[in-house]
Amino acid sequence: MRDVAVIGIGIQKWGELWDRSLRDIWVEAALNAIKDAGVDHIDTMYVGAMSPGLFVGQEHLASLCADYLGVTPVAATRTESACCSGGMAMRSGFIEIASGMADIALVSGVEKMTDVDGGGATYALATAADGDYEVYNGVTFPGLYAMMAQDYMHRFGLTREELAAVPVKSHDNGALNPHAQYRSKLTIEGVINSILIADPLTIMDCSPITDGAAAAILCPLEMAQDYAKGRPIIKVSGVGAATDTIALHTRKDLSVLNATVVAAKRAYEMAGVGPDDIDFAEVHDCFSIAEVITSEDIGFFEKGTGGKAAAAGETALTGKRPVNTSGGLKSKGHPVGATGLGQIYELVTQLRGDAGERQLKTAKRGLAQNMGGSGGSCVVHILEVV
Secondary structure (H helix, E strand, C coil), rough: CCCCEEEEEECCCCCCCCCCHHHHHHHHHHHHHHHHCCCCCCCCCEEECCCCHCCCCCCCCHHHHHHHHHHCCCCCECEEEECHHHHHHHHHHHHHHHHCCCCCCEEEEEEEEECCHHHHHHEEEEEEEHHHHHCCCCCCHHHHHHHHHHHHHHHHHHHHHHHHHHHHHHHHHHCCCCCCCCCCCCCCCHHHHCEEEEHHHEEHHHHCEEEEEEEEEEEEHHHHHHCCCCCCCHHHHHEEEEEECHHHCCHHHHCCCCHHHHHHHHHHHHHHHCCCHHHHEEEEEEHHHHHHHHHCCCCCCCCCCCHHHHCCCCCCCCCEEEEEECCHHHHHHCCCCCCCHHHHHHHHHHHHCCHHHCCCCCCCEEEEEEEEECCCEEEEEEEEEE
16 A cells, blocks of 8 residues: 655635535635645546535536536545544545555545525434434434533533633634634633523534635655655645544443544544644544544543633643634535544644644644534544654
């Protein structure tokens, strides 16, 4: 198996893009990645998208995106794993490059979520849950994550103020990210006193509906120097994926996302490193409690201490374990199919030293954790400077 490098990244401003189509925003991100890499062709491409058929009435994105990028008859595939679709596109491209089937891969993610009303978006997102046992009985994703939060707070003594510290930190970071959907800062009181969605989660604990796309270019590590342009060479050193039961009620522990635990373990083993070797992480904070739990499940903190660590500033830009330097899903936005590649964009930006005001002092190895639904699927990537 060949080693794989990321040689290009692309994104566009995420938000409510009323005057732009899915194909428009995807092409912009893809062209930005191609330009950043300096490649003159691609051998294969993957497009991560959760539910374009429900959001914009468009399926068959492999053909659509290749067509509008002007690269037909390139081999193209759409990947779907709910909110983990972008991360799975990254994994699929990695496998193709590592296997030797292709030398230049475009991996990407996209979602156009604002072309439907709130009810339509809720319906589309609910398809990532168990339709028979959860959705049919009226449970929404805020409701599912609220159950996790209630269980966690009861067992580990997490306070409402500590939980609110997570989105406050995320918005502090997102305010420094020019691509973020929401660049306004929050306060603990503002989070707690905002509209209650599902007790204890308020609207400021919830990631937004977002239009956006992101992309990356992969090649064999042995070819990466040809495209380095004096920049650090970024290796994909670890990849791990796993699944869990789709329904929350069939899990043994509501305060553990086992797919994340297993995916992280596999990625660490492949990279030959452990949690203490990771300088920073982008994790899937679709709700505040998700960041608390995932920061523990990737090994950054002991179970029951993730929220307290966030409240103490340990996950801030200046903390010892920075998490979601981009602003995360909460501030940067959550165009579900694009989120996984948005995380890769942030990792590469930090590893290159190009993050501007939010640049970390130490960024040699980063981790991205992208999951689908209430944690029914997960993929973890570890990237490092070589």
